[in-house]
Amino acid sequence: MTGLTSVPEEPRPTEAPRPADTYLLEARALSYRYGDHVALDSLDLRVAPGEIYCLLGPNGAGKTTTINLFLGFLEPASGSAWVAGRDVATAPLETKQYLAYIPEQVMLYRNLTGLENLEYFAALAGKSSIGRAGLREILQDAGLQPDAVDRRVSGYSKGMRQKVGIAIAMAKEATTLLLDEPTSGLDPKASNEFSELLGRMRERGVAVLMATHDLFRAKQTGTRVGIMRRGRLVAERETAELAHADLERVYLEHMGSDGGTI
Amino acid sequence: MILRTARKELTDTVRDGRFRWAALLVGALLLVALGAGWMHVQEARAQHETARATAREHWDSQGEKNPHSAAHYGIYAFKPRLPLSFVDQGVDPYTGTSVWLEAHRQNDFVLRAAQDASAVQRFASITAAGVLQQLIPLLIILLSFGALAFEREQGTLRQILALGVPRKHLAWGKALGTAGALALLLVPAAALGAAAVVGAGGGASGATLGRAAILTLAYFGYFSVWVALSLAVSAKASSARTALVVLLAVWSVNGLVAPRVAVDLSKSLYPTPSAFEFAHTVEREMANGVDDIRPPDREAITARLLEEHGVERVDDLPVNPSGITLQESEEFGNRIYDRNYEALWDAFERQSRVHDALAVLAPGLAVRALSMGLAGTDVEQHRHFASAAEDYRRDLMRAMNMDLALNSRAGETYLADDELWESQPPFDYEAPSLAWVLGNRRLSALVLLFWVVGAAAAAAFGVRRMEVG
Numbered sequence: 001m002t003g004l005t006s007v008p009e010e011p012r013p014t015e016a017p018r019p020a021d022t023y024l025l026e027a028r029a030l031s032y033r034y035g036d037h038v039a040l041d042s043l044d045l046r047v048a049p050g051e052i053y054c055l056l057g058p059n060g061a062g063k064t065t066t067i068n069l070f071l072g073f074l075e076p077a078s079g080s081a082w083v084a085g086r087d088v089a090t091a092p093l094e095t096k097q098y099l100a101y102i103p104e105q106v107m108l109y110r111n112l113t114g115l116e117n118l119e120y121f122a123a124l125a126g127k128s129s130i131g132r133a134g135l136r137e138i139l140q141d142a143g144l145q146p147d148a149v150d151r152r153v154s155g156y157s158k159g160m161r162q163k164v165g166i167a168i169a170m171a172k173e174a175t176t177l178l179l180d181e182p183t184s185g186l187d188p189k190a191s192n193e194f195s196e197l198l199g200r201m202r203e204r205g206v207a208v209l210m211a212t213h214d215l216f217r218a219k220q221t222g223t224r225v226g227i228m229r230r231g232r233l234v235a236e237r238e239t240a241e242l243a244h245a246d247l248e249r250v251y252l253e254h255m256g257s258d259g260g261t262i
Numbered sequence: 263m264i265l266r267t268a269r270k271e272l273t274d275t276v277r278d279g280r281f282r283w284a285a286l287l288v289g290a291l292l293l294v295a296l297g298a299g300w301m302h303v304q305e306a307r308a309q310h311e312t313a314r315a316t317a318r319e320h321w322d323s324q325g326e327k328n329p330h331s332a333a334h335y336g337i338y339a340f341k342p343r344l345p346l347s348f349v350d351q352g353v354d355p356y357t358g359t360s361v362w363l364e365a366h367r368q369n370d371f372v373l374r375a376a377q378d379a380s381a382v383q384r385f386a387s388i389t390a391a392g393v394l395q396q397l398i399p400l401l402i403i404l405l406s407f408g409a410l411a412f413e414r415e416q417g418t419l420r421q422i423l424a425l426g427v428p429r430k431h432l433a434w435g436k437a438l439g440t441a442g443a444l445a446l447l448l449v450p451a452a453a454l455g456a457a458a459v460v461g462a463g464g465g466a467s468g469a470t471l472g473r474a475a476i477l478t479l480a481y482f483g484y485f486s487v488w489v490a491l492s493l494a495v496s497a498k499a500s501s502a503r504t505a506l507v508v509l510l511a512v513w514s515v516n517g518l519v520a521p522r523v524a525v526d527l528s529k530s531l532y533p534t535p536s537a538f539e540f541a542h543t544v545e546r547e548m549a550n551g552v553d554d555i556r557p558p559d560r561e562a563i564t565a566r567l568l569e570e571h572g573v574e575r576v577d578d579l580p581v582n583p584s585g586i587t588l589q590e591s592e593e594f595g596n597r598i599y600d601r602n603y604e605a606l607w608d609a610f611e612r613q614s615r616v617h618d619a620l621a622v623l624a625p626g627l628a629v630r631a632l633s634m635g636l637a638g639t640d641v642e643q644h645r646h647f648a649s650a651a652e653d654y655r656r657d658l659m660r661a662m663n664m665d666l667a668l669n670s671r672a673g674e675t676y677l678a679d680d681e682l683w684e685s686q687p688p689f690d691y692e693a694p695s696l697a698w699v700l701g702n703r704r705l706s707a708l709v710l711l712f713w714v715v716g717a718a719a720a721a722a723f724g725v726r727r728m729e730v731g
Contacts, residue, residue: 024466068730071420071423071424073420073730093426093428094424094426096423096424096426097426099424099426100424100425101420101421101424103421105415105417106421107416107417107418107421107722108418109270109274109418110274111274111277111278112270112273112274116270118275118470120270121265121421121422121425123263124266124267124422124427125265125267125425125426126263126426128266133637165421168421172425178424225421
């Protein structure tokens, strides 16, 4: 094994321990079961401010389950999920104040315009004071073309919807982003724009946890990657220490006979 | 947050072409039904007023006549149409609204619209109550079956909940959004209805306003039940399509199956005779008497009068035995009618209780009973009117017979004049008070309340336990 640290087979990279409240996302021995099937097995994971953590793995590896546990949509079988130093299980609504979630397909209300959608979601996030001019600016910052802002989203492409999703996160001023395959199905240009947006958010100190199949995007965008297999985090590494080829090779090594789609 | 969700729901709904078409159709039907009902009631009121005045004029101007002939001449009594009866005609088309009051007979009611209508007319008749009880719930279902299920299917539910929106706030917002969309349809209709009530018959009385307020409250409760049920099903159904199917099944049971079952079950438990059987029984008992109710014997009455007055000859009696015999014959008939009608009304009342009880399974039965009660067109208020009309008939017949008895002698030709006819007070019927109606309908009100609370609890449970997807 080169360049990657397996978890728990290998010890965690040696780094100066940080106080727990400096991590915006933390999983402590987090486990989840669907009936008899172990979907997530004692996951330990931490994401600090300004960090983009990419979770890699095939379908069924436990990436989306991890995100659902951070969102409080699932109850852990054991262990705990923490957001900004608060346990999701005991403070589900409070922890969501810090979170923004962007799914693979950002779904919007087709009868409303992009601006109206943002206005609605921002209001739900408690940001109704921003005002239409401010929201318009946020949509443009997120990369939405000005002429699309007042159009109903029924005519939006997937990339445009993803940008509205980012705009919602920006309007919310979330300190933590949970992304579930956000670039899946996007064309290369839209994917690049999305990566640039994430980079800008990282610079603002936002912590990002992104589940993805896309090794290239993970290497390009992420500051750290974790590889999951059958509910376990089997490897974890800083991307700066890896060449793209290394990441692909080690990913395949850890997948073993499972393969999985890269 | 709740109001923001409601506003978004309203905007989303109003922009939805399906809602616009459905609302247009239901709104048009409601307005047509209200308009037709109002015109029908106004027309009936005018006809009744004219007929009542004419009947009274004929009564007063009979000229010289034997009082018993006048008793047979009789007079019509018309059931007054309460202002809200244009919303719900209730049992009026089946029971009739007018009765001929004459000697010896407690006649059936006439002016039964249902009797005169063809099968097609009965099927196609649209009333405001029908629209409110059947079509508005259908519209609520179409508006809200996907309220949560669609959000889940589309993935927006995850996004909303990820923002930290409490589930109950989301559900309240959805409910208020649906209510807002309905209000766009119902508030103008209610305003028109209120204007019709106030504008008709020289303004609305306090009693009418009280009935209207509670009627509005009852329908508000009924619609709330459907909104809450739709949210509960939408929260728990595996898909929006499943939610729609489940809700349509509930709607069918409520509006189509339950009323039929209630009628059949109540008739089976508490059977009532057909009109022919009833008339035949009364006729037989009138001819022969029944139990200790026996037809009067003219000779026995005469003998009793001779003894009471201490005279030996009929000509010496200070009263006319014919008048006394006619009155006793009237009282004999009254006892026969009371015996049969009481059994009939009791059976109707028991049947009504069966409907009330079955409303636990279908809220439509509860709101239907409340609606008819508050509109003044239920069986109980028909009975109230029928009893008042019958009391008036008996007083009138007694006055005629006693005038004959006291002012004439046996074998004498006696003719009374207009003074007697004019001295008879007109039939002045006062509809039951709101408290009386609510007393009768308290079970329906309780059952509706049970539905409101139950549906709200189901919605709260469903929303709390719903899958996020």
